[in-house]
Amino acid sequence: MRPARLLLLGGSTEGQLLAAALDGVPGLEVISSVAGRTAQRRPLPGRLRVGGFGGVSGLVRYLAGESIGAVVDATHPFAATMSEHAAQACQQLGLPLLRFTRPPWPAEPGDDWISVPHAAAAATALAETGRLSGLERVLVTTGRSDLTALAELADHWFLIRSIEAPTGPLPAHHEVLLDRGPYRYENELSLMSERHIQLLISKNSGGVATAAKLRAARALDLPVLMIQRPAHPDVPVVFSTSDAQQWVMAQFG
Numbered sequence: 001m002r003p004a005r006l007l008l009l010g011g012s013t014e015g016q017l018l019a020a021a022l023d024g025v026p027g028l029e030v031i032s033s034v035a036g037r038t039a040q041r042r043p044l045p046g047r048l049r050v051g052g053f054g055g056v057s058g059l060v061r062y063l064a065g066e067s068i069g070a071v072v073d074a075t076h077p078f079a080a081t082m083s084e085h086a087a088q089a090c091q092q093l094g095l096p097l098l099r100f101t102r103p104p105w106p107a108e109p110g111d112d113w114i115s116v117p118h119a120a121a122a123a124t125a126l127a128e129t130g131r132l133s134g135l136e137r138v139l140v141t142t143g144r145s146d147l148t149a150l151a152e153l154a155d156h157w158f159l160i161r162s163i164e165a166p167t168g169p170l171p172a173h174h175e176v177l178l179d180r181g182p183y184r185y186e187n188e189l190s191l192m193s194e195r196h197i198q199l200l201i202s203k204n205s206g207g208v209a210t211a212a213k214l215r216a217a218r219a220l221d222l223p224v225l226m227i228q229r230p231a232h233p234d235v236p237v238v239f240s241t242s243d244a245q246q247w248v249m250a251q252f253g
């Protein structure tokens with residue numbers, strides 16, 4: 001019988017939802033793990049550990065040392081390194097691994113999305129002469145780790161929305177708006193109209209909390225530079241808390 005101890009890789013809404021759903025399950029200990037990037041964390045039930053493991057080898061040592069019986073990777077869709085490390089470590093130890101995530105947003109009728117593979121490609125698309133020429137007022141919602149890619153763009157003005165203040169290089173003309181979702185459609189519409197936004201840069205994170213900006217961009221006929229998700233390892237995936245919960249219960253009998 002596997003030890004009834006689950007490692008839940010979080011830092012996401014899904015991590016919070018599953019930790020809450022498994023809180024109080026008799027005989028099951030859930031250890032939530034976060035990278036520790038944000039200073040203001042939402043409270044989580046159960047045990048919490050903070051910080052990296054030290055690569056795949058560090059994670060293998062941690063899983064073995066803590067007698068972890070199964071792992072749920074509920075990290076954000078753009079946290080691809082952690083997902084890859086989890087897949088490799090679990091394979092080495094023969095541990096069951098589930099990915100709990102949210103589906104990407106699909107483009108809807110009326111959307112004007114330009115797909116790019118990463119933030120650097122979004123910067124290139126802005127700098128090139130072409131259909132985005134003249135669109136100088138840009139709302140950026142990618143999170144602060146992707147802003148370096150935009151730092152050299154001096155001909156645009158960026159409204160940078162992020163949960164915590166950016167620390168790396170930023171473009172010459174910008175304003176930082178500190179805010180945290182969930183966001184409402186009416187507010188997104190007002191923000192984009194009042195600030196005369198002409199273009200949105202977003203990651204395809206999926207989920208409901210931050211989807212209103214896409215509806216607002218559609219209503220205002222704004223193009224969206226949509227950064228596609230990185231590739232993830234081939235492991236079983238679920239998209240709902242109840243499916244994730246069921247999988248966990250099945251692992252521990």
Ligand code: NAP
Binds near residue numbers: 075
């Ligand atoms: P990443 O590139 O996949 O991970 C970089 C390193 O951070 C990992 O190798 C690992 O360090 C450590 N790490 C990441 N997630 C961890 C976790 N849950 N517990 C312990 N260590 C973790 O991830 P990232 O994009 O920097 O994101 C970091 C965290 O922020 C993730 O947990 C993610 O869920 C959350 N987040 C990310 C985004 C985003 O857009 N990327 C958005 C919202 C939330 P070691 O190699 O030392 O183990």
